[in-house]
Amino acid sequence: MKKFFSFVLIVLGAAALVLAIALPTYVVPKGKVLPLNAVSTTGTDPIESNLLDSAALGANKVLPEHANKAECRGDKPQISCFIGTGTPLQSQRFTVAQEPSDDKQVTLEVGNTLFRTDRDEPRNLLSATIDRITLDRETQMPIDEAVSTLDLQPTMPGSEGATEQSNTPGESFTSANEPFTRPGIQYQFPMGTDRKSYPYFDNHVLTTKDIDFVEQIEMDGEEVYHFKQTVEPTEVYPNLRNMLEADGELSKSDEASLASLRLKFPAEQWGLSKDEIRNAPAAEKKDENKPEGEEETLPDVEMSRFYTVNRNIFVQPDTGVIVDGHEEIWMYYAQDQEEANEIAQPENRKEEMANPERTATYFPAKWNQSAKDGQMEKAKEGLKSIHTMGTVVPWILGIVGVIFLILGFLLYRRP
Numbered sequence: 274m275k276k277f278f279s280f281v282l283i284v285l286g287a288a289a290l291v292l293a294i295a296l297p298t299y300v301v302p303k304g305k306v307l308p309l310n311a312v313s314t315t316g317t318d319p320i321e322s323n324l325l326d327s328a329a330l331g332a333n334k335v336l337p338e339h340a341n342k343a344e345c346r347g348d349k350p351q352i353s354c355f356i357g358t359g360t361p362l363q364s365q366r367f368t369v370a371q372e373p374s375d376d377k378q379v380t381l382e383v384g385n386t387l388f389r390t391d392r393d394e395p396r397n398l399l400s401a402t403i404d405r406i407t408l409d410r411e412t413q414m415p416i417d418e419a420v421s422t423l424d425l426q427p428t429m430p431g432s433e434g435a436t437e438q439s440n441t442p443g444e445s446f447t448s449a450n451e452p453f454t455r456p457g458i459q460y461q462f463p464m465g466t467d468r469k470s471y472p473y474f475d476n477h478v479l480t481t482k483d484i485d486f487v488e489q490i491e492m493d494g495e496e497v498y499h500f501k502q503t504v505e506p507t508e509v510y511p512n513l514r515n516m517l518e519a520d521g522e523l524s525k526s527d528e529a530s531l532a533s534l535r536l537k538f539p540a541e542q543w544g545l546s547k548d549e550i551r552n553a554p555a556a557e558k559k560d561e562n563k564p565e566g567e568e569e570t571l572p573d574v575e576m577s578r579f580y581t582v583n584r585n586i587f588v589q590p591d592t593g594v595i596v597d598g599h600e601e602i603w604m605y606y607a608q609d610q611e612e613a614n615e616i617a618q619p620e621n622r623k624e625e626m627a628n629p630e631r632t633a634t635y636f637p638a639k640w641n642q643s644a645k646d647g648q649m650e651k652a653k654e655g656l657k658s659i660h661t662m663g664t665v666v667p668w669i670l671g672i673v674g675v676i677f678l679i680l681g682f683l684l685y686r687r688p
Contacts (some may be wrong), residue, residue: 294328295676300583301482306411308370311368311511312368313368314644315366315648316365316641317365317399317638317641318363318365320636320638322359323626324362325352325632326356326357326632333350333356336355338357339353339357349539350542351544352631355543356632362387362388362389362390362404362636363385363389363390364388366383368653369382377410377411378409380407383403384402385400387636399634402426404421404422404423405423413461415455417582418454421452421455422453423479425526451516454622455474457471457481458474459473459474459476460589463589464593466498466591470483470484470486471473476582477582478509479512479516480512483502484501485501485502486498486499492587492596492597495596495653497596498588498589499586499590505617506579506616507580507603509579515532517530520620534579535577536575537575537576538573545574550574552608574608576610579610579617580602581685585600592615594651596642596649601636601637615641627648
């Protein structure tokens with residue numbers, strides 16, 4: 274009987290030591306998977322922004338702040354007369370795990386809204402999307418299959434005609450596109466984030482570009498990696514149209530989503546002289562046969578919306594949880610890519626921010642304290658679990674294992 278108990282203690286001790294070694298080296302790394310019950314809410318505080326009020330533009334009603342400007346009088350005020358400065362904008366994001374999800378993958382459904390806080394619902398809604406992305410639970414990267422979707426609620430900047438459809442994940446929403454393959458991360462970094470660049474997907478222009486590691490900092494007592502990305506001026510219309518046409522046709526909802534991305538107005542309303550008109554036939558710029566003294570009529574000019582952003586993301590590397598985010602989003606109209614690049618030059622950008630003439634939306638978004646606290650708490654819970662299973666439990670098992678082995682050998686050798 275004595276030998277039997279000694280063997281039991283030796284076996285238990287050896288098993289405890291093996292498990293103590295296996296937990297931090299194999300079990301914990303394999304156990305770093307995304308949960309199937311993920312839920313989070315992030316957002317910004319209201320912040321003064323610049324916004325083209327398309328409701329005022331459609332009604333040809335000059336905004337009060339521009340009423341006394343010479344270019345805002347008459348029947349055809351310039352587009353700048355409908356761009357509000359200091360408009361309070363706020364964004365919110367709600368993320369929840371949805372089906373299909375299993376032991377290998379999890380689908381996140383993300384509702385994003387942008388709205389102005391100086392109007393009541395539903396007139397305050399500027400844009401809304403439902404973004405669905407399926408991630409590999411082990412790598413935390415999007416799976417390489419055409420399963421992602423991006424559904425749009427057709428609204429325009431400042432529009433008072435926003436629909437009252439739900440923008441809450443899990444509820445009804447107008448689908449706008451066929452599933453597509455998403456090549457970059459967006460809402461979650463890998464658990465064990467490295468100090469390197471990662472492909473990042475931008476759902477405004479539906480393209481992927483690297484987001485670069487900048488520095489390691491401390492935030493709320495935890496190690497945090499700072500990543501930074503700048504998306505140069507990119508035309509919004511082509512990629513979005515291609516996505517919406519993937520099913521073979523454009524629905525009325527699709528057309529409504531595209532409507533504000535290209536606007537056509539007389540050159541004078543854009544504030545253009547004949548020499549500033551690009552890509553127009555010479556005959557349209559100037560009629561050489563027009564009688565002297567007769568006022569020259571300039572052609573209509575179509576402009577497309579361009580998007581650029583300066584993005585800063587802060588990630589707790591062990592959990593991959595994004596704990597803070599800043600996005601300086603700017604959308605504006607330009608005649609072509611060359612002009613869009615010129616407008617984005619630092620001096621021209623500064624002038625446009627101070628006296629907007631082409632801006633559709635300028636939104637310097639920063640997460641509010643509630644969002645940062647919530648995400649940091651989520652990261653700390655993950656860190657606590659990793660620390661417990663990777664450090665505390667192995668130490669306890671190691672000590673218990675050594676004690677059992679010693680007791681087993683002593684009991685075996687005892688006369």
